[in-house]
Amino acid sequence: MKSKICELLNIKYPILQGAMAWISEAVLAAAVSNAGGLGIIAGGNAPTEVVRAEIIKAKSLTDKPFGVNIMLMSPYVSEIAELICAEGVAAVTTGAGNPGKYIEAWKKAGTKIIPVVPSVGLAQRMEKAGADAVIAEGCESGGHVGEMTTMALVPQVADGVGIPVIAAGGIADGRGIAAAFALGASGVQVGTRFLVAKECQVHGEYKKMVMGAKDIDTIVTGRVTGHPVRVLKNGLARQMQKAEKDGITAEEFEELGVGALARAARDGDTTTGSVMAGQIAGLVKREQTASEIIEEMWEQYKIVARSQASEA
Numbered sequence: 054m055k056s057k058i059c060e061l062l063n064i065k066y067p068i069l070q071g072a073m074a075w076i077s078e079a080v081l082a083a084a085v086s087n088a089g090g091l092g093i094i095a096g097g098n099a100p101t102e103v104v105r106a107e108i109i110k111a112k113s114l115t116d117k118p119f120g121v122n123i124m125l126m127s128p129y130v131s132e133i134a135e136l137i138c139a140e141g142v143a144a145v146t147t148g149a150g151n152p153g154k155y156i157e158a159w160k161k162a163g164t165k166i167i168p169v170v171p172s173v174g175l176a177q178r179m180e181k182a183g184a185d186a187v188i189a190e191g192c193e194s195g196g197h198v199g200e201m202t203t204m205a206l207v208p209q210v211a212d213g214v215g216i217p218v219i220a221a222g223g224i225a226d227g228r229g230i231a232a233a234f235a236l237g238a239s240g241v242q243v244g245t246r247f248l249v250a251k252e253c254q255v256h257g258e259y260k261k262m263v264m265g266a267k268d269i270d271t272i273v274t275g276r277v278t279g280h281p282v283r284v285l286k287n288g289l290a291r292q293m294q295k296a297e298k299d300g301i302t303a304e305e306f307e308e309l310g311v312g313a314l315a316r317a318a319r320d321g322d323t324t325t326g327s328v329m330a331g332q333i334a335g336l337v338k339r340e341q342t343a344s345e346i347i348e349e350m351w352e353q354y355k356i357v358a359r360s361q362a363s364e365a
Contacts, residue, residue: 057217058240061165061185062144063118065089066351068230069188069219070343071244072122072146073196073329074098075318076255079107083114084252084343092343093120093146101132108140118143120167125150138162146188149197149280151175153182169221171199171206173213180214187214188242191222195245195331198222198273198283204236211237225333227353231361243350245331250343256321259328262287266334275310278303285328289313 058067068090070082074097082092092115094107104121111119121142123133126149134155137145144165145152152168159166160183169188170176176187189210191203199206203222211218220233221242233241247253249260262285274293275281284290293309301309310327317326341349 056239058186058219061217062091064091066347067219067240068347068350069093069120069146069221069240069242070247071194071221071242072096072148073244073248074124075314076248076253077122078254079110079114081247081250081253081343082107082119083111083117084250085247085347086111086115086117086119088342088344088347089117090343090347091118091120091144093122093144096121096123096127096129096133098124098127099129101129101136104129104133105136105140108136108142112140120144120146120165122146122148123152124148125152131155134158137164151178151182153178156183167219170210171201173206173209176210176214176218180216184216186217186219186239188219188221189238190242191220192273192283193223193332194221195271195283195329195334198281203233207233207236207238223331223333225331225336225350227350227355227357229333230350230354231357243346245334246337246346246350247343248330249337249340250346251340252343255318258321258323259317259326260340262323262328263330263334264338264340266330266337268332268335271330271332271334275306277301277306282327282329283331285323285330285334287326287328288324289327 056067066089070085072093072095074095077095082094085092146167148169165185167186168179189207192198207220217239219240220238224241225246313327316322317328
């Protein structure tokens with residue numbers, strides 16, 4: 054497919070793998086890139102040397118383009134921004150802030166800049182700052198979320214900017230891809246579906262919980278902090294929900310969540326750990342390779358597209 058995103062990133066399919074802290078590392082990113090999408094290493098709050106090691110490892114596993122996600126609230130953000138240039142990373146996605154101060158250097162290095170945006174206003178600011186594309190992420194997604202749904206956000210962002218828009222949040226099959234294109238997107242970002250990729254290094258218990266989820270099994274906690282997070286319901290999530298209703302302070306709430314994602318992703322603690330996943334988890338029922346996931350999604354998309362064309 055010759056979409057704007059494929060041309061921009063030199064990839065076969067307009068499918069980006071979502072950046073998931075403690076989960077999206079070199080093996081998964083390389084597998085997605087080898088399958089024709091754009092794999093993305095999640096920087097999270099990891100030290101610079103950890104991110105560097107993942108980039109080097111990914112380069113050993115694929116000769117295809119891949120990206121790195123930078124959380125702009127990370128204490129290592131400036132160092133990692135420089136690392137992106139030094140290592141010649143093909144693309145950078147950003148979240149939790151404005152990457153404006155790093156854009157000039159990334160452009161000089163030839164890195165494509167794709168910020169995640171929760172609103173039209175931020176998308177327009179990113180376009181003016183020099184972003185090559187934006188990821189319009191709806192609140193259906195797992196992890197940190199905004200307020201708008203993908204259905205409402207994507208067409209408004211697509212109408213508001215002249216650069217390509219990538220839809221994210223609630224996309225796990227070909228129907229989601231077709232819907233995203235109908236809304237004006239040029240590509241999609243998929244996170245939850247790749248949680249159960251065979252190459253994904255997340256703990257097996259985490260994968261089992263995602264594959265066993267129903268449509269109503271996610272919950273949003275952390276609104277008191279200003280940085281709400283969508284997770285699968287478990288003991289910790291219910292404790293956090295009750296604490297917010299009881300008037301917990303932001304600082305106290307943050308303490309409840311310290312180390313929770315690592316406990317779930319690394320140690321397999323799906324009771325007191327934070328199992329981040331999107332609302333689409335109810336559609337994710339089996340473990341497949343990254344290549345199988347992408348090929349299946351794309352074949353589904355083509356069937357939907359042909360059906361829509363025949364009915365038009």
